[in-house]
Every structure is written in structure tokens, then in C-alpha cells.
Amino acid sequence: MQHNADDNWRNRAACKNHPNPDMWFPTTRKETTESAEAKRICVQRCEVRWECGDDADRSGARCGIHAGFDTTKTAGWKDLQEFLGRPTTRVRRKARPVVCTQCGEEFQTNRVGSAPRCMACVQGLVLVEPVHDHLKWLVRETGWIHKEIATRAGLSRSIVQSTMVRRNTYMKRESAERLLAVQPDSLAAPR
Ligand code: SF4
Ligand SMILES: [Zn+2]
DSSP states (O other): OOOOSSSGGGGGTTTTOOOGGGGGSSSSOOOHHHHHHHHHHHHHOOOTHHHHHHHHHHHHHHHSSTTTETTTSHEEEEEEEHHEEEEEEEEOOOOEEEEEETTTOOEEEEEOOOOOOOOOTTTTTTSSHHHHHHHHHHHHHHHHHOOOOHHTTOOOOOHHHHTTTSSEEEEEHHHHHHHHHHHOOOTTOOO
């Protein structure tokens, strides 16, 4: 393996030749007497603490205690970055615009994923706009009042009302589907 810096610091590590090297690799996320002792040795007794932390950061290996931080934990990894005076890019990624793979709307996110979906889609909501357009057309075609549409859709009148005036940007998918299914009698599929 290649290292930018001199690897000799390992020879001066306080954990080197410790009778219990496992202490630096906790098997539980909870703080134990052993993990606390390992951290104490790093902080109080190790003269190459910085080199060790730098090495852990560069390798990106989030496993075990390095420089007194449990890098397996997000908080420990973040604390290590702070100790080294480096921006915590892994933790605070900048939000960027992405297009929702379900509805096509653009939204901001700082997550990385292969198929991003906006909050509305994740919550089972859809855009009111096309449903609103459908209702306007329906009223024009039929002259139906809101109550008539609500009855045919099996929904409350207030849902029809708020869709007509576009009170919200999103609505429940099920309500939208019910409203979109309401057609003028002349267009309804023959039974
Ligand atoms: S800082 Fe801790 S883990 Fe790193 S070399 Fe020193 S004692 Fe070992
Ligand atoms: Zn979406």
C-alpha cells in the first residue's frame, strides 16, 4: 500500500503492542469500559494521534477507533473531521436540484440515490393541477355542481371544492384517481 506520509508513525503508536488490540475495534455501538479506555489512550498517551486520524480519514475506512474517535459511528467520523480541521463533506452534502423519477417535478435534495422521488411521491401525493383541469372541463361539459361530482367520485364536497380552487399543490393519489375517473355520461363507457 502506498502512503503519502512516512508510515513510521505506526511504530510510535500507543496502541502498538497493547495486550488487547481488540479494544480499538468495538463490536457494539454502545460505549464500553474497553472502548472508553482505548479512546483515553489515544487522547492522553499517543504522540501520533494526528497522523493516525489523518490516515483513517484518507483511507476512508470507517471501522474502529482512530485518534480517539469511533469512526464506525457518524458522529465519531464527524468529530474526527473536526479534529483534523477538515470540512465534513460526507455528512453535510450540499442540496442540489434533481428530477423526481415518479412525477417529473424538480426538487432539492442532499441525498444520493439511484431513483430519487420527491417528498410528495414518497407520501403518496400527486399534483392537484391536472385534476383541477379535469374538473374545470367536466363542469364545462356537464354543468354539474360540486355536490354532483363529489357524489359520483364518492368523495366529500370539500375535496372537490379545494381541487377546483387549487387550495393545495398536492393531493392524495386516491382522491385524484377518483376525480379523474368521473366522466360526462355521454363519454362513460357502455356497460
Ligand atoms: S491515536 Fe489511538 S488508534 Fe491511533 S495510533 Fe494512537 S493509540 Fe493507536
Ligand atoms: Zn415526485
